[in-house]
Amino acid sequence: MDFNDSPEEAAFRAEVREWLDKNAEKKTDTNTNWRAGLDDAEAMAKAKAWQAKRADARFAQITWPEEWGGRGGTPIQTVIYGQEESQYLAPRGYFEIGLGMCIPTMMAYATPEQNARFVQPALRGEEIWCQLFSEPSAGSDVAGLRTKAVRDGDDWVINGQKVWTSGAHYSDFGILLTRTNPDVPKHKGLTMFFLDMKSPGVECRPIKQMSGDANFNEVFFTDVRIPDSQRLSDEGNGWKVALTTLMNERLAVGDASGPDIEELMELARNTESETGGPVIKDMDVRQKIADWYVQGQGLKYTKFRTLTALSKGQTPGPEASISKVVSAPRLQDLTSFALDLMDQSGVQMDRELTGENMQFMASNFWAPGLRIAGGTDEILRNIIAERVLGLPGDVRVDKDVAYKDLPKGTS
Amino acid sequence: MNFDFSDEQKMLRDQARSFLEDKCTSQTVRTILEGDEPYDKELWAGIAEMGFLGAAIPEEFGGLGLGHLELCVIAEEVGRVVAPVPFSSSVYLATEALLAAGSDSQKSAWLPKLAAGEAIGTFAVAEGNKPATAKNVNASFDGSSLTGTKVAVPDGDVADVAIVAAKSAKGTALVLVDLNGPGVSRRNLRTVDPTRSYAELTFEGAPAELIGDDGEGWSLKERVFDRAAVLMAFEQVGGSQSALEMAKEYAMGRIAFGRSIASFQAIKHKLADMYIKTELARSNAYYGAWALSTDAPELPVAAAGARVAAIEAYGFAAQENVQAHGGIGFTWEADCHLHYRRARNLNLALGSGRVWKDALVTRLEQRNAA
Ligand SMILES: Cc1cc2nc3c(=O)[nH]c(=O)nc-3n(C[C@H](O)[C@H](O)[C@H](O)COP(=O)(O)OP(=O)(O)OC[C@H]3O[C@@H](n4cnc5c(N)ncnc54)[C@H](O)[C@@H]3O)c2cc1C
Numbered sequence: 001m002d003f004n005d006s007p008e009e010a011a012f013r014a015e016v017r018e019w020l021d022k023n024a025e026k027k028t029d030t031n032t033n034w035r036a037g038l039d040d041a042e043a044m045a046k047a048k049a050w051q052a053k054r055a056d057a058r059f060a061q062i063t064w065p066e067e068w069g070g071r072g073g074t075p076i077q078t079v080i081y082g083q084e085e086s087q088y089l090a091p092r093g094y095f096e097i098g099l100g101m102c103i104p105t106m107m108a109y110a111t112p113e114q115n116a117r118f119v120q121p122a123l124r125g126e127e128i129w130c131q132l133f134s135e136p137s138a139g140s141d142v143a144g145l146r147t148k149a150v151r152d153g154d155d156w157v158i159n160g161q162k163v164w165t166s167g168a169h170y171s172d173f174g175i176l177l178t179r180t181n182p183d184v185p186k187h188k189g190l191t192m193f194f195l196d197m198k199s200p201g202v203e204c205r206p207i208k209q210m211s212g213d214a215n216f217n218e219v220f221f222t223d224v225r226i227p228d229s230q231r232l233s234d235e236g237n238g239w240k241v242a243l244t245t246l247m248n249e250r251l252a253v254g255d256a257s258g259p260d261i262e263e264l265m266e267l268a269r270n271t272e273s274e275t276g277g278p279v280i281k282d283m284d285v286r287q288k289i290a291d292w293y294v295q296g297q298g299l300k301y302t303k304f305r306t307l308t309a310l311s312k313g314q315t316p317g318p319e320a321s322i323s324k325v326v327s328a329p330r331l332q333d334l335t336s337f338a339l340d341l342m343d344q345s346g347v348q349m350d351r352e353l354t355g356e357n358m359q360f361m362a363s364n365f366w367a368p369g370l371r372i373a374g375g376t377d378e379i380l381r382n383i384i385a386e387r388v389l390g391l392p393g394d395v396r397v398d399k400d401v402a403y404k405d406l407p408k409g410t411s
Numbered sequence: 412m413n414f415d416f417s418d419e420q421k422m423l424r425d426q427a428r429s430f431l432e433d434k435c436t437s438q439t440v441r442t443i444l445e446g447d448e449p450y451d452k453e454l455w456a457g458i459a460e461m462g463f464l465g466a467a468i469p470e471e472f473g474g475l476g477l478g479h480l481e482l483c484v485i486a487e488e489v490g491r492v493v494a495p496v497p498f499s500s501s502v503y504l505a506t507e508a509l510l511a512a513g514s515d516s517q518k519s520a521w522l523p524k525l526a527a528g529e530a531i532g533t534f535a536v537a538e539g540n541k542p543a544t545a546k547n548v549n550a551s552f553d554g555s556s557l558t559g560t561k562v563a564v565p566d567g568d569v570a571d572v573a574i575v576a577a578k579s580a581k582g583t584a585l586v587l588v589d590l591n592g593p594g595v596s597r598r599n600l601r602t603v604d605p606t607r608s609y610a611e612l613t614f615e616g617a618p619a620e621l622i623g624d625d626g627e628g629w630s631l632k633e634r635v636f637d638r639a640a641v642l643m644a645f646e647q648v649g650g651s652q653s654a655l656e657m658a659k660e661y662a663m664g665r666i667a668f669g670r671s672i673a674s675f676q677a678i679k680h681k682l683a684d685m686y687i688k689t690e691l692a693r694s695n696a697y698y699g700a701w702a703l704s705t706d707a708p709e710l711p712v713a714a715a716g717a718r719v720a721a722i723e724a725y726g727f728a729a730q731e732n733v734q735a736h737g738g739i740g741f742t743w744e745a746d747c748h749l750h751y752r753r754a755r756n757l758n759l760a761l762g763s764g765r766v767w768k769d770a771l772v773t774r775l776e777q778r779n780a781a
Contacts, residue, residue, distance in 0.1 A: 001413060001414060001415065001416065001417075001480060001697070001700065001701050001704065002412070002413055002414075002701070002705075003412050003414065003701070004412070004413075005412070006412075006413075009412070076412060261775075262779075265772075265775065265776070265779070280772075280776070283765075283769065286768060286769050286772040287765065287768045287769070289768075289772050289775075290715075290719055290767075290768030290769070290771045290772055291719070291723075291768070293716065293771065293772075293775065294691070294695060294716050294719045294720045294723070294771075295691060295720075297694070297695055297698060297716050297720075298690070298691030298692070298694045298695050298720055299691070299694075300694075301414065301694035301695065301697055301698045302690055302691070302694040304412060304414040304694075305414055305415060305694060305697065307412065307414070308412060308413055308414045308415045309415070311412070311413075312415075322686075322687045322690055322691070325687065326687060326691065378676075378680070381679065381680040381683040381684070382676070382679065382680075382683075384683040384686055384687070385679035385680065385682055385683045386679070388683075388686060389659055389679075389682055389683070389686060390659075391659070391662070391663070391673045391674070391678075391679050391682065392663075392670075392671055392673055392674040393674070394674065394676065395670065395674060
């Protein structure tokens with residue numbers, strides 16, 4: 001048992017460091033945010049430029065095969081790269097859904113010509129992809145979706161609505177799950193496509209989130225035509241394709257990021273308690289810090305266990321499934337507690353007044369979404385119970401019923 | 412990176428599991444719970460024969476000369492079966508104290524016996540209903556003898572040798588006392604977990620010798636307790652895993668409202684939470700194992716983390732296992748309370764979660780300051 005790099009890992013780390021030194025700006029104490037001072041367009045341009053650089057150096061998707069611009073590398077190499085890159089002002093965001101979920105689905109189901117056309121531009125950040133699955137009436141139960149695809153000659157005609165589509169407003173392409181047959185049980189009547197987001201009839205409306213930001217969208221489809229050649233796998237096989245995407249989602253979503261123990265301890269050191277001294281001396285505060293520290297360490301070392309299994313060529317154990325269900329509520333609880341420490345001034349949500357403390361407010365308004373996106377807390381517990389512990393599935397009232405005969409609720 | 416036990420260590424775990432599952436059934440535990448015997452002597456002899464007591468003791472002192480990683484995998488199995496033997500007191504505490512600070516003659520005198528299970532060791536700090544801090548140590552050591560009362564001492568009724576925290580001219584000292592010698596009296600205590608005994612030890616001028624440096628007793632005690640915390644964390648993880656498995660097995664077989672209760676979401680999510688806490692504890696324990704086996708400077712933080720996570724996991728799993736069983740879970744007849752008792756015992760034995768959380772933050776503060 002050790003944390004040492006193997007000779008190969010050490011060599012890889014050295015290569016990464018050398019490359020980053022030449023190509024990126026090292027973080028200092030005062031500049032930790034690559035976005036500082038940039039508007040949306042500038043931030044995107046900067047992220048795209050960085051992505052192209054990474055891709056050209058084959059650091060963008062290290063585990064992908066060489067023919068697709070990867071290195072055929074190991075998950076540990078990806079971690080090593082991430083550890084090193086985190087010390088530089090390297091842009092993040094925009095590309096994770098495409099590269100983590102959509103493109104792997106394309107690789108599994110699109111034609112060689114299509115992959116030759118789409119993989120490289122996605123890898124280099126020239127084209128951004130989004131995932132068009134959830135609908136007003138279908139989220140956790142995404143197989144209950146309504147958006148219709150009807151065959152018309154060599155095309156399919158799409159009508160319906162998607163919702164919560166992250167990044168749709170700046171995406172170039174998307175993978176789209178549709179209903180092609182309402183007369184069979186819901187899982188059996190689905191078909192997957194990919195499409196150009198600029199196709200006529202696609203309308204994207206940003207949704208304002210509870211935080212006031214708008215990262216996701218409603219996407220409306222009105223008589224949108226998709227050529228049959230953009231169907232991924234057979235008609236009616238959409239659920240199987242979607243599972244490929246969703247399996248990759250669990251790997252892509254990962255841990256919640258945001259202020260953590262160090263930031264909380266820093267806040268607690270600098271906050272005066274009712275009794276005078278710094279509030280970090282209060283027992284209730286120390287108890288909470290310890291709990292979250294231990295949870296965080298537990299996740300970190302669980303990940304190390306998973307990586308070790310992968311590097312030995314074993315299938316990782318089920319332990320990998322706990323990451324988001326622990327980290328997202330933890331982020332919410334930790335940041336709520338930080339606001340509590342600020343006492344009455346915790347109501348302020350204004351960077352000019354709060355300074356660095358704003359990170360706690362911002363994450364506190366992001367964490368609820370993290371507990372929903374990519375599987376809610378409840379769905380993840382179902383998954384652990386059923387797939388890890390082997391407990392029986394829920395009683396299903398919809399299994400053998402044709403989609404069209406299912407009850408439809410609030411949407 | 413290689414954050415896992417080796418194949419040999421896993422083989423040892425399998426060996427320990429099949430041995431312990433065979434020799435320590437719940438009936439074995441109940442016999443001690445309900446009878447007058449303080450621990451299961453046959454099981455103890457078997458464990459000694461397997462070499463488990465001396466896994467981390469060098470061969471020159473009668474042990475197997477393996478390492479602490481090996482001891483960790485054994486500890487997990489001891490926890491799974493709720494073994495009614497003084498393993499933690501003798502191995503994690505007394506043996507570790509001797510290995511950490513014993514003189515050659517102390518080691519030669521005691522380690523071979525401890526490894527063979529011929530002697531049982533323990534460690535005595537607390538003095539009744541007050542926090543077990545250095546300030547509250549009143550037992551006193553005058554250079555050659557010990558006077559004072561220690562309560563509650565784990566396995567104090569059956570131990571042959573104790574490492575005792577005492578006041579000395581230079582501050583706090585740890586002293587080694589032969590409990591079968593003069594000046595020692597013992598009184599059994601009733602506790603939450605009769606499958607592991609506790610005693611009050613009274614010393615009246617009992618012959619005692621210094622172990623480690625005089626005046627450095629408290630920091631040595633902390634060092635030993637950190638090592639014990641990691642080992643005990645594995646025992647707690649084993650217990651937690653076993654309570655989870657019990658809950659699962661029962662839920663799968665129990666029918667209510669026309670279906671298995673394991674198909675009810677409230678039960679599924681309860682078990683998922685047991686699983687999550689157990690895995691978080693396991694991963695923290697692994698980190699502790701790494702720090703312990705390499706004598707890393709991270710040990711104080713890693714040990715406290717392992718202890719806090721293990722307390723959380725075992726406490727939760729043991730308690731919710733009772734609930735998953737419904738009425739039968741509340742009976743003497745069901746085995747749920749064996750884990751409930753052992754979890755309460757282990758979760759307090761080396762100091763409570765509250766105390767360790769406070770210590771953990773202190774250590775994080777020290778690390779940040781350094
Ligand atoms: C920030 C964010 C980004 C997102 N990005 C995308 C994206 O890019 N593309 C995309 O397709 N989707 C996206 N989503 C949608 C997301 O996948 C869904 O919101 C999520 O799956 C939940 O579905 P829902 O919103 O319909 O809630 P519902 O499924 O209606 O859930 C409502 C409540 O019911 C509970 N519930 C539902 N079913 C069960 C069950 N079987 N057992 C127990 N409880 C249950 C849920 O846990 C939840 O508490 C995003 C969501 C968020 C918040």
